[in-house]
Amino acid sequence: MANALMNRNDGMLDPFDRMVRNFWTPFETMTETLKTDINETDDQYQVKVDVPGIDKKDVKLAYRDNVLAIKVQKDSFVDHEDQKQNVVMNERHSGTLQRSYMLPNVAADKITATQADGVLTITLPKTAPAKNAGQIEIQ
Template structure:
C-alpha cells in the first residue's frame, strides 16, 4: 500500500515535477541542519537559547574558551525496531553531530548556567565586572 501511495502518478521516482521542486528548495535545505539559536544581551549578561528537540542533555556539550561559546549536539539514529515489516513511508528525522560557536566577550566563566527544558537549551552567561571599555587618550 505504501508503494502505491508513493507511485500514484505513475512517474515513480522519476517524477519531473518532484525533481523540479527538490532543486528549487535545495539552497534552503542546508539551514535545516543548523542549531537554531536566539541570543540576547543586556548590560549584565548574554542569554543564548538553542532549539534541541528530542536531544537528551547528556548528548549536549558546552564549552567557553577565549571569548567563544561552543555548543555541540550529538543526535543518535532514529531506528524504529518496532516496524518489522518495513512499512515506513517517509523518514525525515535526522541524526548526526551539530556544532555552533558564538563570540561572546567578557563573560564571568565561573557563573555560566545552562538549563534544558521542553527542547530548548537556555545558557546564561553573566558578564564580568571588569572594565570592558579602554579609553585611549591621544597626546
C-alpha cells in the same frame, strides 16, 4: 510561451529527479537546526537554543577565549526490520550540530545552563571589561 513551458525541467514529471533533490534537503538545512536567540543586558548574556528531542547528555557546552561553543549529537532510531512493510518513509537521521558565538567579558566560572521543554537556556554573567583593553603603552 508553450515552448518555454515544455522545455522547463523542474522535476515535476520526473519522480527520480524529485527523489534525488529531496534526498539532500535535510543535509542542506542541517546548519539551520540550532535556532538561537541571544539577549544582552548590562550584567549578562542569555542564550536560548532550540534543541527539541535532544537529551541534555548529548549537549556539550564550552566557553574559551570569549567564545561560547555549543555541540549537539543527534542519534535517531532507524528500524529497517519492519516485517509487515508498514514503514512508508523514514526521514530521521544522525549527526552533529555545532555553533559558536563571540561573547566577550564573561565570568566563565559563573555560567549556568538549563534545559526544559526543548529549549536550552545558557546564562553568561558579565565581568567588568579590563581598563584600557587592547591598549598597549610604549615605554
